[in-house]
Amino acid sequence: MKLVIAYINPFKLDEVRDALKETGVGGLSAGNVQGFGRQGGHTETYRGAEYEVQFVPKVRIEVIVDDGDVAAVVAKIEETARTGQTGDGKIAVLPVEDVVRIRTGERGTDAL
C-alpha cells in the first residue's frame, strides 16, 4: 500500500475528489495548509500598509491506495489539478506498512 499526499490549489479540491471517486478510491482526507514554492507569496494591503505574505493557502489531500492503483490515482490527480500555472502543487508517494479500520479491526488492504 502507498500513501499519496498531494498539495493542490484549494479551488481544485472538488474536482480532484470527484475524479478520485470515479477511479474507485474509497476515501480521502483533506486539510487547509499554507506553504511556499515557486509561486512565492503575495501582497496584502491594510489601511495603506503593504504586507508581503510569504505563504500561500493550499489544500493537502491524503489518500491510501493499493499498490496496483497508485499509478492511476497519481495520474488522475495530476490531470485534474493541473492548470499549467506555477502553484499547481506537488504529489508525493510514501510506503505504508499497515492500515487499520478502527470500527471493525480489519487490517491491510481490507481496511481500504
Place this chain on the structure above:
Amino acid sequence: MDSGTTAWLLTSSALVLFMTPGLALFYGGMVRGKNVLAMLMKNYIAMGIVTITWIAVGFTLAFGGNSTIGDWSVVGNLDLWGVRDVGLGNEIFGADYPDMLFVAFQMMFAIITPALIAGAVAERMKFTAWVVFIAVWSIVVYAPMAHWVWGGGFIAEEVGALDFAGGLVVHINAGVAALALIMVLGPRLGWRRDAIRPHSLPLTVLGAGILWFGWFGFNAGSALAADGAAANAFVTTHVAAAVGATTWTIVEGMRHGKPTTLGFASGAVAGLVAITPAAGFVSPLSAVVIGIAAGSICFYALQLKFRFNFDDSLDVVAVHLVGGIIGALLLGFLAEDRIGGLGDGLFFGEPQLVWNQFLSIVIAIVWSFVLSYGLARIIDATIGLRVSEDEERQGLDLALHEEQGYVLAD
C-alpha cells in the same frame, strides 16, 4: 416635560450604548486571533467600570453645578454624587426630559470614550492596568472636559467654542490619550518586522456598521430634543459617514490600485468622527465637505505613525484625534446660525468662531495629553502597563483571560 423628546432620548441612550459592542467588534477583527477576546474585553469592561465611576462621581463632576476659578467654571461640584438627588422630574436641569435621563444619555458617552482608546494599546496592555487607567481617566480627564463643554464650563461659556456631540470631549480627548499611552507602552513585539494582520475583517466591517447605526443616537440624540435639529444632525451624520467611506475608498483605490473593505469601514468611521462636533450646526452640503476632508486626510495621517515609530495599532490617533480636529476646526468655517442658532462660521461671515474652535482644540489636547501621559507613567511605575514578552507572544487571550476566541475542534 415632553414625551416625544423623552422617548427619543431613551432610544438614543440605548443606541449610544450599542456603539461600544460595535467598537469592540470593529477593533476585535483587526487584531490577531490570539488577542481577539482581550480586545473585546477592553471595550466591554468600560461598560462595567465607567458605569460605576460615572454614577459615583463622574456625573456630578461634569454636570453638578459650577466650581469656578475667577469667572471660569472648571469642574462641577460633588452635590450630585451617587446621583442621589437626581429625581424623576426636571427640577435640576429644567429640560423637556427627566433629569435621570440626562444621567443615562451622558453615561453612554462616558463609557465609549475610554473604550475608543483601546485600539491604540491592542495586543500588549495588561488588563489590570487598563481597568485602573479607564477608571481614573473617566473621572479625572473626561468628566472635567465634559463640564467645560456641556456642563456650563469655560470652553462653551468663555472661549465660545462649539462641540455638538463630542469632537473635543470624546474624539480629540480619546485620541490624545491614545497617543500618550502609545508613547509610554512602546510598540508591539515584531511591529514593522512581522506581518501583523487583521484576523477577521468581517467582524470589523460588522462593527463599523453597528457604529454607524449607533451614531444616530450619538449625534441626533445630542440635539436633546425630538425636533428639526435632531433631523438635521441625523442627515449630516449619515452624509459625512457615506462621503467619508466613499472618499477613503477612492483615495485608496488611486494610491494602491485596489479598494478595500477595511478602507471603506475606516472612512465611514473617520467621517462619523469628523461630523460629531458639527452635526447640529452645519448643513448636509457642509457635511459632504467634512466627509471628504476626513476620508482623505485621515487616510494620509495613518502613515505618520511609521515616521514617528509610534505603534498606534488600530489607528486611534489618525482616525479620532485627526478626525476630531478636522471636524472641530471645519465647524469654525461651516457653522450656520440658521441651523444651530449659535452663530455663523467664517464662510457665513463670522471669523471669530475659527479662533474659538482652534483655542478649544489646543486646550483639549494639552489637558488630555498631560494628564493621560502622567497617569500612564504612574501606572507603568507601579503595577506595570505592559504584559511580559512571553505573554505577548502567547497571546493575551490565554495569558490574561485563560480562554480562546477560536478552538480547533468542536
